[in-house]
Amino acid sequence: MFGKFASLHEAYGRVRQAGADPFGVAFDEVVSPTTARIGGRDILLLGTNNYLGLTFAPEAIAAASDALHRYGTGTTGSRIANGTYAGHAELERRVARFLGRRDAMVFTTGHQANLGILATLAGREDHLLLDADSHASIYDGARLGSASVTRFRHNDPGDLARRLRVLADKPGDRLIVVEGLYSMLGDVAPLREIAAIKRETGAYLLVDEAHSLGVLGERGRGLIEAAGVHDDVDFVVGTFSKSLGSIGGFCASDHAGFDLLRLAARSYMFTASLPPSVVASVMTGFDLIDQRPQLRAQLSANAARLHAALAASGFRLGPSVSPIVSVRLRDPALAVTFWNRLLSAGIYVNLALPPATPEGESLLRSSVSAAHSFAELDRAAAIITAIGQELGIAGPQAAAAESYVSAAD
Amino acid sequence: MTEYDEMVGAIAEVVRSLGKAEVPAGLVITDETRLADDLKLDSLAVMDFVMALENRFDLVIPMDELTEVVSVGDLARLLLGHLKTQSAG
Numbered sequence: 294m295f296g297k298f299a300s301l302h303e304a305y306g307r308v309r310q311a312g313a314d315p316f317g318v319a320f321d322e323v324v325s326p327t328t329a330r331i332g333g334r335d336i337l338l339l340g341t342n343n344y345l346g347l348t349f350a351p352e353a354i355a356a357a358s359d360a361l362h363r364y365g366t367g368t369t370g371s372r373i374a375n376g377t378y379a380g381h382a383e384l385e386r387r388v389a390r391f392l393g394r395r396d397a398m399v400f401t402t403g404h405q406a407n408l409g410i411l412a413t414l415a416g417r418e419d420h421l422l423l424d425a426d427s428h429a430s431i432y433d434g435a436r437l438g439s440a441s442v443t444r445f446r447h448n449d450p451g452d453l454a455r456r457l458r459v460l461a462d463k464p465g466d467r468l469i470v471v472e473g474l475y476s477m478l479g480d481v482a483p484l485r486e487i488a489a490i491k492r493e494t495g496a497y498l499l500v501d502e503a504h505s506l507g508v509l510g511e512r513g514r515g516l517i518e519a520a521g522v523h524d525d526v527d528f529v530v531g532t533f534s535k536s537l538g539s540i541g542g543f544c545a546s547d548h549a550g551f552d553l554l555r556l557a558a559r560s561y562m563f564t565a566s567l568p569p570s571v572v573a574s575v576m577t578g579f580d581l582i583d584q585r586p587q588l589r590a591q592l593s594a595n596a597a598r599l600h601a602a603l604a605a606s607g608f609r610l611g612p613s614v615s616p617i618v619s620v621r622l623r624d625p626a627l628a629v630t631f632w633n634r635l636l637s638a639g640i641y642v643n644l645a646l647p648p649a650t651p652e653g654e655s656l657l658r659s660s661v662s663a664a665h666s667f668a669e670l671d672r673a674a675a676i677i678t679a680i681g682q683e684l685g686i687a688g689p690q691a692a693a694a695e696s697y698v699s700a701a702d
Numbered sequence: 703m704t705e706y707d708e709m710v711g712a713i714a715e716v717v718r719s720l721g722k723a724e725v726p727a728g729l730v731i732t733d734e735t736r737l738a739d740d741l742k743l744d745s746l747a748v749m750d751f752v753m754a755l756e757n758r759f760d761l762v763i764p765m766d767e768l769t770e771v772v773s774v775g776d777l778a779r780l781l782l783g784h785l786k787t788q789s790a791g
Contacts, residue, residue, distance in 0.1 A: 444753065455760070459788065
């Protein structure tokens with residue numbers, strides 16, 4: 294049964310040999326949105342997607358605590374059985390209002406939102422067109438359904454248009470799926486161009502704002518707001534587990550009939566609903582996004598600061614300045630060593646290795662929070678730079694040194 | 703040279719040009735060459751490399767049709783099938 298995992302076992306073994314297990318870090322204590330403790334040491338959290346730092350917002354904790362006492366620890370049931378409380382329905386109205394959409398459905402996780410929506414919306418004769426760098430949950434949802442699935446080159450409207458042209462004579466509907474902010478390199482989708490193709494071809498468009506909700510747009514509504522393409526987007530998917538600091542997923546739409554998916558999307562129907570305490574903290578999170586635009590301004594300033602510092606040190610980074618700042622490395626072994634050195638120095642970032650990464654690169658992925666101070670970010674950049682220089686990755690000779698390491702590997 | 707041989711040749715060329723496959727020195731890529739076992743292409747690398755072929759031949763190959771593809775020959779037959787349907791349509 295486990296024989297087929299031999300190569301994974303071997304690769305995982307190699308990663309762990311270098312020190313700590315990057316995929317099994319356990320924080321003994323998390324004391325703030327930016328600090329955890331492991332083995333009695335403070336660790337600066339620089340890879341938690343906690344974009345607005347709301348996990349410790351006193352208002353959210355108070356609301357969650359009150360709901361916990363009033364409604365208990367869990368719903369013990371699915372949305373279509375006993376698991377819908379007034380709070381779930383209220384949260385759905387809140388999501389719809391926040392995004393300016395007619396309806397919204399709340400799922401127990403963001404992953405389940407993509408599973409349920411993609412597998413259900415696109416049927417046997419339909420065509421799903423996915424950006425090649427889409428999140429695993431998008432691929433999973435596509436595979437679970439019965440539509441024909443094709444991927445287009447990442448952020449390449451020309452390739453998307455070409456594929457729609459080839460499919461033009463085939464029956465069925467077309468659903469284009471893109472993300473607002475891509476989680477590995479922090480690059481944004483060329484949404485205006487994609488929306489134009491959608492209009493020209495009569496396709497439907499779904500945007501997953503998992504990393505962009507609360508982050509992009511003048512009012513934090515996401516890339517759809519930032520790009521000004523509200524009316525071109527048919528379905529908005531997102532999560533409560535990043536900028537909103539909790540857990541859960543949603544899909545919102547203006548289409549009449551959207552509500553029927555409640556009786557068709559299996560990941561909505563056959564899983565327990567969100568605990569009332571979570572629903573309460575998410576509701577408060579939406580209030581805070583509206584009440585505190587300064588959080589978004591701070592996040593943006595923080596992202597620019599870390600990005601500028603690491604770019605000045607000569608690291609290769611993603612194409613856009615966003616709260617996701619990834620140092621791109623060609624050599625996985627070097628990335629693992631770098632990651633371990635950072636953790637030893639008290640900095641936690643994410644390690645992302647191929648095949649989960651674009652273009653087969655290895656990434657040290659940071660995500661910046663509005664809760665980081667400039668002092669914390671400057672210290673992190675200084676430590677990342679110092680270790681990078683020791684490993685021959687940062688500095689003017691960086692590119693040559695790294696290609697040397699890769700070639701020698 | 704048949705269109706099948708030509709397609710096998712085109713696939714071999716794309717495999718080499720993408721530089722993702724570990725093509726052992728001296729290996730001649732034939733229709734019997736296996737993508738995963740012989741060229742060490744993981745599932746994602748196969749998808750990327752098929753994307754290059756789709757662009758070259760102006761095709762769209764649904765992802766589920768790739769699950770049956772083991773060898774270069776399987777892929778050549780799949781691409782030829784699509785080329786025929788497309789030009790017929």
